[in-house]
Amino acid sequence: NAGVTQTPKFQVLKTGQSMTLQCAQDMNHNSMYWYRQDPGMGLRLIYYSASEGTTDKGEVPNGYNVSRLNKREFSLRLESAAPSQTSVYFCASTPVAGANVLTFGAGSRLTVL
Amino acid sequence: DAKTTQPTSMDCAEGRAANLPCNHSTISGNEYVYWYRQIHSQGPQYIIHGLKNNETNEMASLIITEDRKSSTLILPHATLRDTAVYYCIVRVVGNQGAQKLVFGQGTRLTINP
Numbered sequence: 032n033a034g035v036t037q038t039p040k041f042q043v044l045k046t047g048q049s050m051t052l053q054c055a056q057d058m059n060h061n062s063m064y065w066y067r068q069d070p071g072m073g074l075r076l077i078y079y080s081a082s083e084g085t086t087d088k089g090e091v092p093n094g095y096n097v098s099r100l101n102k103r104e105f106s107l108r109l110e111s112a113a114p115s116q117t118s119v120y121f122c123a124s125t126p127v128a129g130a131n132v133l134t135f136g137a138g139s140r141l142t143v144l
Numbered sequence: 145d146a147k148t149t150q151p152t153s154m155d156c157a158e159g160r161a162a163n164l165p166c167n168h169s170t171i172s173g174n175e176y177v178y179w180y181r182q183i184h185s186q187g188p189q190y191i192i193h194g195l196k197n198n199e200t201n202e203m204a205s206l207i208i209t210e211d212r213k214s215s216t217l218i219l220p221h222a223t224l225r226d227t228a229v230y231y232c233i234v235r236v237v238g239n240q241g242a243q244k245l246v247f248g249q250g251t252r253l254t255i256n257p
Contacts, residue, residue, distance in 0.1 A: 035187075066247075073231075074247040076187070121187050131178055131245055133234050135187030 033057055035136035037122050042072045042144045044112045052107040052139050054122030062104035064089075065097060068138075074121065081128035082107055095110040112143045145230060149230045153252040162219040163218065164251050166232030169213040174236050179217045180247070181228040188231065191217065222255045229253070 038053045061082045066074040075088030080099040096108045121134040149167040156162040178193040192206045199206045205218040230249040
């Protein structure tokens with residue numbers, strides 16, 4: 032049982048390049064989330080999807096877009112990467128919105144030069 | 145949501161019980177106490193949660209004071225693999241959901257051989 036799978040694990044981009052972080056869960060969870068974590072900091076919510084077909088902004092959505100492709104997959108896109116987006120990105124899921132027990136992926140470490 | 149206060153860091157000897165305190169003096173009656181941990185470079189991991197009764201699972205025990213203003217996470221026989229940052233979070237269930245979970249600075253627990 033894989034849980035939450037994120038790809039890629041590592042990525043280096045140049046300023047202005049675009050890329051998509053992929054996230055998939057195999058637990059039949061309805062709600063999915065994208066967080067970022069900067070060095071020495073707590074996690075900050077970027078976007079979330081309470082259920083398939085819905086997405087909402089979190090605390091730090093600027094510079095990002097998301098797509099809830101289906102119930103399993105929730106992708107995060109950086110259209111024009113900036114050095115300020117250098118961070119570790121975590122995807123998470125939970126059975127339903129309102130449940131506070133999240134399962135996290137292993138993270139994607141992104142460096143923007 | 146109630147604010148939580150945790151010590152910045154703690155040390156514990158391997159094999160001993162690690163007791164991690166959390167103060168949540170403004171907790172309201174319908175807010176649960178959740179504990180997560182984050183081992184270096186990995187995604188956060190859910191540990192345990194409770195409302196007012198003490199809780200125990202295979203990972204840890206959660207002791208909540210009778211007035212609910214503080215709690216203690218207990219790792220009964222700490223191992224080196226328990227070295228991590230531990231987050232105490234207070235949150236209602238259902239309303240607004242996990243998207244509002246706030247992962248602050250947590251307590252950096254170091255288990256020493």
